[in-house]
Amino acid sequence: MARPVLFACLGAALLGAAGLSAWHGQRVDAVAARAPAVAASVRNASSSSVDEGIAPAQRGLPQSLAGSNAPRLPLDEHGHLAKVRAAREFFDYCLSAQSDLEPEVLDALVEREIAAQLDDTPAQPEALDVWNHYRRYLKGLEELEKGGKPSDAKLDSSQPREIDVQQVTSVLAQREMLATRELGDWADAFFGDELAVQRVDAARLAIAQDTSLSAQQKTGHMEALDQGLPAGERAERAEAKRKQEVIDEVARAQSTNGSPEQVRDALTQTLGADAAERVAQVRRDDLAWQAKYDAYAAQRAQIDASALTPQAREQSIQQLRDRVFTEPGEAARAASFDRARTD
Numbered sequence: 001m002a003r004p005v006l007f008a009c010l011g012a013a014l015l016g017a018a019g020l021s022a023w024h025g026q027r028v029d030a031v032a033a034r035a036p037a038v039a040a041s042v043r044n045a046s047s048s049s050v051d052e053g054i055a056p057a058q059r060g061l062p063q064s065l066a067g068s069n070a071p072r073l074p075l076d077e078h079g080h081l082a083k084v085r086a087a088r089e090f091f092d093y094c095l096s097a098q099s100d101l102e103p104e105v106l107d108a109l110v111e112r113e114i115a116a117q118l119d120d121t122p123a124q125p126e127a128l129d130v131w132n133h134y135r136r137y138l139k140g141l142e143e144l145e146k147g148g149k150p151s152d153a154k155l156d157s158s159q160p161r162e163i164d165v166q167q168v169t170s171v172l173a174q175r176e177m178l179a180t181r182e183l184g185d186w187a188d189a190f191f192g193d194e195l196a197v198q199r200v201d202a203a204r205l206a207i208a209q210d211t212s213l214s215a216q217q218k219t220g221h222m223e224a225l226d227q228g229l230p231a232g233e234r235a236e237r238a239e240a241k242r243k244q245e246v247i248d249e250v251a252r253a254q255s256t257n258g259s260p261e262q263v264r265d266a267l268t269q270t271l272g273a274d275a276a277e278r279v280a281q282v283r284r285d286d287l288a289w290q291a292k293y294d295a296y297a298a299q300r301a302q303i304d305a306s307a308l309t310p311q312a313r314e315q316s317i318q319q320l321r322d323r324v325f326t327e328p329g330e331a332a333r334a335a336s337f338d339r340a341r342t343d
Helices: 007-015 017-024 036-045 085-095 103-118 123-148 165-183 186-209 215-226 231-255 260-271 273-304 310-324 330-342
Strands: none
Touching (some): 085 103, 085 123, 085 186, 123 165, 123 186, 165 186, 186 215, 186 231, 231 260, 260 273, 273 310, 273 330, 310 330
16 A cells, blocks of 8 residues: 655544545445436346456446456455455445445445355355445444544645644544444454554654654654554555655755766765666756757847847747757747746
């Protein structure tokens, strides 16, 4: 589950609608009212099993699922529904149609999609039971949002503010208890990794706001916390950190205004010879562009100083620009440079 670690937005992610999405994959939208005839047609269609090879349109899928197939329901070695995250992916796939269907029609859709994969197997009633528990959990989330009002909190990204870590932690605890109550031992399979990440991020936020800690202490505490992240999340964050370090290193090398060769030499150990040479080539291209623009600017200055009328002067500059900058996009870039110089 790739995502940037933006701790300043954690409160919004946990307390707002986005937090709801993070917990069950699809936002619990208001279900649109549909004609009873539509419900009947879908329920009737659910009475027969569906081969996997049948096109979604032929299976009576709503428009939101047209052209797609449900993820495979995972089974263990004994043929029972496996308690793994992939099972939730199947149900979340079906939930993506909830804005198109009445609740009972959605239930019929899920029943039919389960039958298409698990008809007359021990896993079929197990999957239906998990779906019913998952639906109760989702309903509980709606009630939490309505009753606690935490989702009304909005964060203005242009105005940094301190997030209430206690409130964030409270909401996490409420949702964890709800998941355990409604899903039992499926709660960990569905949300265990995400909850672990959210706990760590909430703890990091508390550390960031702790004025009694030095910057070095905060870094140490956060690094220790990260060891509690799921392995996949640790790997993603480590990779994101590595990429940022590379970006910072390139920016530092380029900010020295050194020659392409100096930039290449400075980056070879960090990036490797091939990547360092590519950065050096970008530096060469930039220098070549700047030299070309400077020569053009000198000629433009002569036109600006002439006794031409404003209209004739602008026409002459445009002709000069088109003559000097012949590669695609160059003239437009030069014009933007011109505007920046005159602003």
